[in-house]
Amino acid sequence: MYVAVMGYGTVGSGVVEILSKNHDSIIKKSAQNDIQIKYILDRNEFPNDPNADKFIKDFNIILNDDDVKVVVETMGGVTPAFDFALACLNKGKSVVTSNKELVATKGLELLDAAKRNNANFLFEASVGGGIPIIRPISQCLAANEIEEISGILNGTTNFILGKMINDNMSFEDALKLAQDNGYAEKDPTADIEGFDACRKICILAALCFGKHVYPESIHTEGITKITLADIAYAQSFGSVVKLIANAKKLDNGKIYAIVSPAIVNKSSQLAGVDDVFNAVLIKGDATGDVVFYGKGAGKLPTASAVVADVIDCSNNLERRKDFGWDDYVEDYVIDHLDKELSLYVRAKTNDTGSALASIHNTFDKATILNRCDAPQDEIAFVTPIETERTLRQKLDSINDITPLSVIRVCDC
Amino acid sequence: MYVAVMGYGTVGSGVVEILSKNHDSIIKKSAQNDIQIKYILDRNEFPNDPNADKFIKDFNIILNDDDVKVVVETMGGVTPAFDFALACLNKGKSVVTSNKELVATKGLELLDAAKRNNANFLFEASVGGGIPIIRPISQCLAANEIEEISGILNGTTNFILGKMINDNMSFEDALKLAQDNGYAEKDPTADIEGFDACRKICILAALCFGKHVYPESIHTEGITKITLADIAYAQSFGSVVKLIANAKKLDNGKIYAIVSPAIVNKSSQLAGVDDVFNAVLIKGDATGDVVFYGKGAGKLPTASAVVADVIDCSNNLERRKDFGWDDYVEDYVIDHLDKELSLYVRAKTNDTGSALASIHNTFDKATILNRCDAPQDEIAFVTPIETERTLRQKLDSINDITPLSVIRVCDC
Numbered sequence A, B: 001m002y003v004a005v006m007g008y009g010t011v012g013s014g015v016v017e018i019l020s021k022n023h024d025s026i027i028k029k030s031a032q033n034d035i036q037i038k039y040i041l042d043r044n045e046f047p048n049d050p051n052a053d054k055f056i057k058d059f060n061i062i063l064n065d066d067d068v069k070v071v072v073e074t075m076g077g078v079t080p081a082f083d084f085a086l087a088c089l090n091k092g093k094s095v096v097t098s099n100k101e102l103v104a105t106k107g108l109e110l111l112d113a114a115k116r117n118n119a120n121f122l123f124e125a126s127v128g129g130g131i132p133i134i135r136p137i138s139q140c141l142a143a144n145e146i147e148e149i150s151g152i153l154n155g156t157t158n159f160i161l162g163k164m165i166n167d168n169m170s171f172e173d174a175l176k177l178a179q180d181n182g183y184a185e186k187d188p189t190a191d192i193e194g195f196d197a198c199r200k201i202c203i204l205a206a207l208c209f210g211k212h213v214y215p216e217s218i219h220t221e222g223i224t225k226i227t228l229a230d231i232a233y234a235q236s237f238g239s240v241v242k243l244i245a246n247a248k249k250l251d252n253g254k255i256y257a258i259v260s261p262a263i264v265n266k267s268s269q270l271a272g273v274d275d276v277f278n279a280v281l282i283k284g285d286a287t288g289d290v291v292f293y294g295k296g297a298g299k300l301p302t303a304s305a306v307v308a309d310v311i312d313c314s315n316n317l318e319r320r321k322d323f324g325w326d327d328y329v330e331d332y333v334i335d336h337l338d339k340e341l342s343l344y345v346r347a348k349t350n351d352t353g354s355a356l357a358s359i360h361n362t363f364d365k366a367t368i369l370n371r372c373d374a375p376q377d378e379i380a381f382v383t384p385i386e387t388e389r390t391l392r393q394k395l396d397s398i399n400d401i402t403p404l405s406v407i408r409v410c411d412c
Helices: A010-021 A023-029 A059-063 A081-090 A100-116 A134-140 A155-167 A171-180 A195-209 A228-236 A299-315 A352-362 A388-397 B010-021 B023-029 B059-063 B081-090 B100-116 B134-140 B155-167 B171-180 B195-209 B228-236 B299-315 B352-362 B388-397
Strands: A002-006 A036-041 A068-073 A094-097 A146-152 A239-249 A255-265 A277-284 A288-295 A340-349 A367-369 A378-382 A401-409 B002-006 B036-041 B068-073 B094-097 B146-152 B239-249 B255-265 B277-284 B288-295 B340-349 B367-369 B378-382 B401-410
Touching: A002 A010, A002 A059, A010 A023, A010 A036, A010 A299, A036 A059, A059 A081, A068 A081, A068 A299, A081 A094, A081 A100, A094 A100, A094 A299, A100 A195, A134 A195, A134 B134, A134 B299, A146 A195, A155 A171, A155 A228, A155 A239, A155 A277, A195 A239, A195 A255, A228 A239, A228 A340, A228 A378, A228 A401, A299 B134, A340 A352, A340 A388, A352 A378, A352 A388, A352 A401, A378 A401, A388 A401, B002 B010, B002 B059, B010 B023, B010 B036, B010 B299, B036 B059, B059 B081, B068 B081, B068 B299, B081 B094, B081 B100, B094 B100, B094 B299, B100 B195, B134 B195, B146 B195, B155 B171, B155 B228, B155 B239, B155 B277, B195 B239, B195 B255, B228 B239, B228 B340, B228 B378, B228 B401, B239 B401, B340 B352, B340 B388, B352 B378, B352 B388, B352 B401, B378 B401, B388 B401
Parallel strands: A002 A036, A002 A068, A068 A094, A255 A401, B002 B036, B002 B068, B068 B094, B255 B401
Antiparallel strands: A146 A239, A146 A277, A239 A255, A277 A288, A288 B288, A340 A378, A340 A401, A367 A378, B146 B239, B146 B277, B239 B255, B277 B288, B340 B378, B340 B401, B367 B378
């Protein structure tokens, strides 16, 4: 069985490496056919690569070679990845991708093309890198009604927050360190603004709840406004600050979905997820809480997930896997302000006594927080649970304080 | 597609419940055929059960009904479960089981029968209850060489140790509480002596390393000798005591495998696994550390794993899954005394000063531990890393101390 790899960057070269290094054990343990790489598509030259003879620059060679049954897309981005993937599926070739942007924005179209052509479109590596998540959700948890997904889906932001929590490092210094360690891109926007996590929760929500969710429909906040003061208050509250992606099925058939920093109690399985690790917590009606934890990124972890999909395609040529994932419907994702939750608030005030009185007047049972060395004009508290809309309106009505940070409290 | 369920106890009745309650979503999301229960085999009467008309007492009805393609074995034990499962496989029916004893002792024979008859023998529920483990290992991690598995595989003992660690409860009181809560059997031997965890690590080792491992070949210690003093010393060492099942591939093609209480550093992902939860940590050469966490037992979690296997069988009638698992070979599991590790030792001494001198003379760089309110004649320390055999010989050579507890230090 012949495979073509499109894009010889970090993940693509990892796929080639694993398929070479673990070839024999893969065939023994899992693959029912031999798996050989026939082409590697990349615009760059790799004259000294052990696979130098396999490099091509013309996509049509792959498309028109009927021996190539599985195509790995590790180019990233939507253009031309989408056109290439679609063309391959339309030729009856199966496509495996690690490209979360492609799956989150074009997944439905590609799954439809796979269905029409009795081919497979698999994307285990698009969420959680090397952690098996997509297949356990679609197969192992098939007997469950999944009620909620919560996850730490971005290793870069988790690393930065970890440095802030454990080493008292500022956001800027921690970001710099992440960049120096190769955990963050030169332009870190997609990570630190939450866009990367947003694409992943779209994919998970589609799989778990059966309808495509587009990134634009999910309220997304990054971690750039988190300060060491917020981290200290969270700690005083037995909690840590994490970037949490969450999607929850509601009784009315709609879903709540959000990506935002959140105050996570230390008793949560997600609180202890440190460094660049990812974790996904799935609540099923039968199985209860299940957590999948591991490295969410990196060359070999991600490539190993791609290779697992290649093996799956190779064992299921002409047998399609159906993910049962329908089109998006309008207003499927509710306005995040309609969700009931509690908020952590850090604010400035000129008159602490009067501010405290106002807070207690406005919120029934607010919890006032303390931290060492807080400036005299700072006040912090956690509200009781009401809709976010009501809480924000009430906050606006308190004239004695100027909110500096408002962070959702997570019940995951 | 018709299914028969053999054994209407906790798990079997859960299987029937989930297949009824989630029937429509299972068909929509995952199953390519309709799934209906045709028979329930049990020696007891269930006249008021909604499925009363499906109960039978004669196994041959299932065996001889060609419409029954998948048989669920939730009877437990080896007799007659093995004979029934084998007969079904020999008739070309697929068999799904939650019975770890059956898989650990007869897995190879049943997999062989499945292979000969082009049927499936699946057992996701036999390890980790509702946590997807077997399928992720065999499929998602197919691209990895798995190097080591470490797990908390028994919820009962984890609950007991948790009560000792967090509530300072004695072993006896914690066991009583576990029994009162339905977490431990009246005869708790299989749990507290480690036999249950042993069966599960046998199954995982077979899957990960490709050869059957029998429970008798694994050194197994339970938690009955763990005291609150040991828990306190572990805490002083930044650690907790957990019942850890471990299997590790060695360079010579053999494996090390053990079930025993272990001192686990709090930085380990396994240290924070509390209550009746289970967790399995897999080290792959490509993916790094991956952890699966969830409820390892209980009616609906376990039943949901059985149902996932039923769906898988239903979608793969006449297509066999190969787990690539060979026969056991002699001396495949090394003598556990040949493993290099460090030991925690708590001992009695009549002369602390002389004992300390002996310990430091015998062990290069032993770490002496302290706890509040220790009796004057007690001494505790952690040895450096050497083979367990050497460490035990050295311990025996120290005349000034009488060891009360010796616990392995886990590097997971």
